[in-house]
Amino acid sequence: MRRTSRAKWGVWVAAGALAAAACGGGGTSGSDGAGIVSASWGDPQNPLEPANTNEVQGGKVLEMLFRGLKRYNPKTGAAENVLADRIDTKDSQNYTVKLKDGWTFSNGEKVTAKSFVDAWNYGALLDNKQKNAAFFQYIDGFDQVHPESGTAKAKTLSGLTVRDDRTFTVKLHQKFSSWPDTLGYSAFMPLPRTFYSKHAEWLKQPVGNGPYTVASYTRGSVLKMRKWDGYPGPDKAQNGGIDLRVYTDNNTAYTDLQAGNLDLVDDVPAAQLKNVKTDLGKRYINQPAGIIQTLTFPMYDADWGGAGKEKVRRGISMAIDRAQITEEIFQKTRTPATDWTSPVLKAAGGYKAGLCGDACVFDAAKARQLVKEGGGLPGGKMTITYNADTGSHKDWVDAVCNSINTSLDNDKACVGAPVGTFADFRNRISRKQMSGPFRAGWQMDYPLIQNFLQPMYYTNASSNDGKFSNAGFDKLVNEANAATDKSAAIAKFQDAQKILAAQMPTIPLWYQNGSGGYSDRISNVSLNPFSVPVYSDIKVK
Amino acid sequence: MGRYVIRRLLQMIPVFIGSTFLIFLMVYALGDPVAAMFGDRAPDPATAAQIRADLYLDQPLWKQYPHYMAQIFQGNFGTAFNGQPVTELMATAFPVTLRLTLIAVFIEMVVGIVLGVFSGLRRGRGIDTTVLVFTLVVVSIPTFVSGYVLQFLFGVKWQWATPAVSPDAPVNELLLPGLVLALVSLAYVTRLTRTSIAENARADYVRTAVAKGLPRRRVVTRHLLRNSLIPVVTFIGTDIGALMGGAIVTERIFNIHGVGFQLYQGILRQNSPTVVGFVTILVLVFLCANLLVDLLYAVLDPRIRYA
Numbered sequence: 001m002r003r004t005s006r007a008k009w010g011v012w013v014a015a016g017a018l019a020a021a022a023c024g025g026g027g028t029s030g031s032d033g034a035g036i037v038s039a040s041w042g043d044p045q046n047p048l049e050p051a052n053t054n055e056v057q058g059g060k061v062l063e064m065l066f067r068g069l070k071r072y073n074p075k076t077g078a079a080e081n082v083l084a085d086r087i088d089t090k091d092s093q094n095y096t097v098k099l100k101d102g103w104t105f106s107n108g109e110k111v112t113a114k115s116f117v118d119a120w121n122y123g124a125l126l127d128n129k130q131k132n133a134a135f136f137q138y139i140d141g142f143d144q145v146h147p148e149s150g151t152a153k154a155k156t157l158s159g160l161t162v163r164d165d166r167t168f169t170v171k172l173h174q175k176f177s178s179w180p181d182t183l184g185y186s187a188f189m190p191l192p193r194t195f196y197s198k199h200a201e202w203l204k205q206p207v208g209n210g211p212y213t214v215a216s217y218t219r220g221s222v223l224k225m226r227k228w229d230g231y232p233g234p235d236k237a238q239n240g241g242i243d244l245r246v247y248t249d250n251n252t253a254y255t256d257l258q259a260g261n262l263d264l265v266d267d268v269p270a271a272q273l274k275n276v277k278t279d280l281g282k283r284y285i286n287q288p289a290g291i292i293q294t295l296t297f298p299m300y301d302a303d304w305g306g307a308g309k310e311k312v313r314r315g316i317s318m319a320i321d322r323a324q325i326t327e328e329i330f331q332k333t334r335t336p337a338t339d340w341t342s343p344v345l346k347a348a349g350g351y352k353a354g355l356c357g358d359a360c361v362f363d364a365a366k367a368r369q370l371v372k373e374g375g376g377l378p379g380g381k382m383t384i385t386y387n388a389d390t391g392s393h394k395d396w397v398d399a400v401c402n403s404i405n406t407s408l409d410n411d412k413a414c415v416g417a418p419v420g421t422f423a424d425f426r427n428r429i430s431r432k433q434m435s436g437p438f439r440a441g442w443q444m445d446y447p448l449i450q451n452f453l454q455p456m457y458y459t460n461a462s463s464n465d466g467k468f469s470n471a472g473f474d475k476l477v478n479e480a481n482a483a484t485d486k487s488a489a490i491a492k493f494q495d496a497q498k499i500l501a502a503q504m505p506t507i508p509l510w511y512q513n514g515s516g517g518y519s520d521r522i523s524n525v526s527l528n529p530f531s532v533p534v535y536s537d538i539k540v541k
Numbered sequence: 542m543g544r545y546v547i548r549r550l551l552q553m554i555p556v557f558i559g560s561t562f563l564i565f566l567m568v569y570a571l572g573d574p575v576a577a578m579f580g581d582r583a584p585d586p587a588t589a590a591q592i593r594a595d596l597y598l599d600q601p602l603w604k605q606y607p608h609y610m611a612q613i614f615q616g617n618f619g620t621a622f623n624g625q626p627v628t629e630l631m632a633t634a635f636p637v638t639l640r641l642t643l644i645a646v647f648i649e650m651v652v653g654i655v656l657g658v659f660s661g662l663r664r665g666r667g668i669d670t671t672v673l674v675f676t677l678v679v680v681s682i683p684t685f686v687s688g689y690v691l692q693f694l695f696g697v698k699w700q701w702a703t704p705a706v707s708p709d710a711p712v713n714e715l716l717l718p719g720l721v722l723a724l725v726s727l728a729y730v731t732r733l734t735r736t737s738i739a740e741n742a743r744a745d746y747v748r749t750a751v752a753k754g755l756p757r758r759r760v761v762t763r764h765l766l767r768n769s770l771i772p773v774v775t776f777i778g779t780d781i782g783a784l785m786g787g788a789i790v791t792e793r794i795f796n797i798h799g800v801g802f803q804l805y806q807g808i809l810r811q812n813s814p815t816v817v818g819f820v821t822i823l824v825l826v827f828l829c830a831n832l833l834v835d836l837l838y839a840v841l842d843p844r845i846r847y848a
Binding site: 043044045046047054055126127129130131133134146147148149150203218219220221222245246247248249251252253255256258259261262389390420421422423424426427429430440441442443455462463464465 | 571572573574575576577578579580581582583584585586587588590591592595622623624625629630633689692693696697700703704705708792793794795796798802803805806809810811
């Protein structure tokens with residue numbers, strides 16, 4: 001991978017002059033029909049079931065194919081009602097969902113309360129092995145349909161009840177005031193009857209209720225989405241359709257864009273970031289996405305998690321020159337982080353710059369002093385573990401280590417520790433075999449401050465990889481979830497982050513941007529907070 | 542001849558079992574693939590356990606391998622993690638790669654042998670030196686460099702070809718990738734042919750043929766070339782197997798959804814059924830190609846006989 005891209009880069013330098021001349025020559029040969037946009041895509045890792053899609057490639061399809069109770073506004077990230085007429089609660093635990101009238105699936109079937117309840121029951125049931133089953137964990141009865149071990153004791157969630165065609169009730173097993181705002185996630189989409197009755201056929205040509213329908217799907221190469229004229233929602237597709245083409249190498253997709261064979265890439269290769277502005281000009285998109293990159297400490301290791309070690313952890317955080325690394329290595333496609341959430345939440349959603357305080361500000365002298373006070377690095381040195389197979393993490397890990405070494409005035413203080421595959425990396429983390437900080441990335445599921453904090457830092461939470469546990473933090477999160485007033489909840493979450501700033505179980509590094517580029521054939525292209533293009537808004541010239 | 546073929550076919554069985562076992566071992570040595578399916582999130586244990594049981598991953602290795610082999614002999618290569626049967630992946634991937642390989646082999650045979658004959662017959666002269674320099678340059682440029690350069694020049698700069706191959710991978714779109722794939726082997730074919738021709742050009746039988754007054758063209762094609770092609774055929778035969786499995790880089794550059802693409806993706810996702818299945822087929826292709834080469838010897842050189 002690395003060798004390829006480095007050699008590649010050399011080629012581009014050699015052809016530098018040519019590139020400037022060749023760009024902008026986007027032709028009209030890209031698509032076979034009028035108003036059709038061709039876009040780069042990756043082969044989805046899982047079958048395209050809503051509750052089984054946990055990565056962005058499958059997510060792109062679901063965004064076009066489905067509309068749920070709520071949808072996150074592509075610009076602001078706010079959860080807005082789509083199929084939901086209203087979602088009422090008196091106690092933040094028992095919810096009544098009332099659906100709007102007039103919605104159907106593209107095969108004519110009406111979207112009813114049952115379409116939702118059945119889909120959620122399917123997603124939660126252990127036998128169906130849905131990777132997003134955990135999203136239903138707050139609903140009462142989840143431990144029966146999806147026990148920690150053994151087989152399911154019930155087929156359906158006891159907390160879900162259909163009242164009539166357009167009404168159902170949900171009982172949660174705990175108070176969760178912002179629960180309705182989680183319902184824009186793709187796992188909560190309604191499903192038509194054919195999903196269950198003709199499952200294999202449905203997977204070959206999925207049927208949903210969104211602005212597009214699947215015209216044809218050749219797995220592993222191309223998925224053709226076409227505008228659904230009968231779509232009842234307000235956000236009708238502005239183009240005739242989208243052809244999602246699978247590319248194994250984002251360099252090739254970028255070359256195809258330059259040659260005018262492709263209209264939209266949503267992943268500009270790292271090696272091209274230096275040229276992309278001259279290549280594409282205003283047709284280059286670089287905007288914040290709900291992704292934060294961090295370094296997590298193994299708090300289960302006494303050398304890192306013991307008493308008084310927070311000084312060392314804070315010291316290491318201060319030893320990293322985030323501004324320089326985001327500029328040099330990432331060409332400003334990352335922004336130095338000053339809290340544990342993401343700017344896409346906006347102030348209204350709980351993002352507050354600078355919550356991390358001094359601990360996220362580069363200060364070599366203070367870093368040296370803090371690490372010394374905390375008893376120095378364990379054994380005099382540390383490693384940063386990362387997976388070497390995807391994402392070219394080596395570059396920035398080396399830069400972070402370099403920064404730490406310079407700050408601590410010790411050439412041998414920090415060194416990167418690559419792990420061959422992502423699977424192996426994850427296995428070592430879950431077996432608690434880490435002996436030093438390791439890289440972690442979090443892509444939000446829904447634009448809520450809760451989603452950036454609870455899954456990672458609450459005691460024994462599902463993605464609490466460092467096994468951080470702090471009674472004060474847990475208490476604040478519980479209070480925030482129980483608070484019925486949104487701003488009160490956000491204030492509690494922000495207070496909880498102050499505990500993270502003092503304890504530093506995880507060093508926030510930078511917020512990640514989504515990047516993309518498009519041809520001069522199309523306009524009105526933007527990315528939503530999940531760094532997925534807003535396909536339905538794209539206009540073809 | 543028949544006995545020889547049967548003996549060779551029987552020899553393939555232990556090679557086949559041994560190599561598949563090694564691949565199986567290596568893929569599984571990479572560790573548990575289930576953890577990677579959940580992204581950066583810790584997998585929920587109950588779902589992970591279900592998936593493991595489904596993929597037979599909860600069994601020890603010594604049980605997994607016989608189970609896998611038994612499945613293969615029933616024509617079941619398992620299911621890729623995205624829910625698609627591996628045989629379905631093969632049905633789409635192998636024809637594409639086969640087309641690409643045949644184009645590459647065709648280019649390297651025609652161009653390589655012609656260049657080799659010319660430079661071999663004019664040893665030490667201008668054309669020989671030129672071809673020598675050309676082959677040296679081509680051999681020293683790795684595929685990913687020549688691939689990206691040619692893709693940029695032909696695809697973006699001059700717009701003579703599309704930079705990426707469409708899903709159907711028609712032959713005309715595969716010409717450029719085929720050329721890239723052929724380049725390195727082409728240089729080897731040229732050099733092998735040249736050496737062999739230059740050596741045999743002084744052989745007694747060639748002198749006899751010339752003395753008989755045969756036309757030069759007949760001397761070269763019927764007498765000289767036929768005897769000189771044995772090392773070249775050996776090389777091309779083994780190269781077919783190498784090209785089919787080794788097209789990973791070329792297929793990635795030109796976005797061809799063939800064997801290399803599936804293997805690359807399978808390895809990246811630790812998708813063991815895909816990797817082991819595809820490599821198993823490649824092993825078979827390699828074995829058969831080698832057998833064919835050995836049989837071709839007898840056709841080219843009547844002195845070689847198989848009892």
